[in-house]
Amino acid sequence: xxxxxxxxxxxxxxxxxxxxxxxxxxxxxxxxxxxxxxxxxxxxxxxxxxxxxxxxxxxxxxxxxxxxxxxxxxxxxxxxxxxxxxxxxxxxxxxxxxxxxxxxxxxxxxxxxxxxxxxxxxxxxxxxxxxxxxx
Numbered sequence: 001x002x003x004x005x006x007x008x009x010x011x012x013x014x015x016x017x018x019x020x021x022x023x024x025x026x027x028x029x030x031x032x033x034x035x036x037x038x039x040x041x042x043x044x045x046x047x048x049x050x051x052x053x054x055x056x057x058x059x060x061x062x063x064x065x066x067x068x069x070x071x072x073x074x075x076x077x078x079x080x081x082x083x084x085x086x087x088x089x090x091x092x093x094x095x096x097x098x099x100x101x102x103x104x105x106x107x108x109x110x111x112x113x114x115x116x117x118x119x120x121x122x123x124x125x126x127x128x129x130x131x132x133x134x135x
Contacts, residue, residue: 016076024069053073059071
């Protein structure tokens with residue numbers, strides 16, 4: 001049974017980050033990017049991580065040429081949503097409100113007081129919240 005995308009480990013996430021940035025990559029490209037001072041086991045490590053990501057349907061392997069190309073099988077936003085919901089389920093009984101309040105309130109308070117958020121950006125945030133309420 002394939003594991004769920006929210007079960008992505010930090011090492012697997014590093015591979016996904018490269019794939020989201022590049023669009024596609026070979027094993028060798030991933031090794032070069034993730035392990036600039038490569039050791040002999042790094043190639044095997046990346047291959048194993050890609051195999052696990054493939055079983056989780058988080059990467060897609062293009063076998064039409066050689067070397068095989070790997071592409072993201074999940075969008076970054078989808079993974080963020082799944083991981084946030086998983087965290088909310090575990091910590092907040094499934095409700096995102098307490099989770100978001102703990103993330104957003106301190107951040108916005110510091111940004112607004114520090115003058116790093118413009119009045120226009122504050123208005124954009126209000127508009128986004130208003131739009132969500134209407135849905």
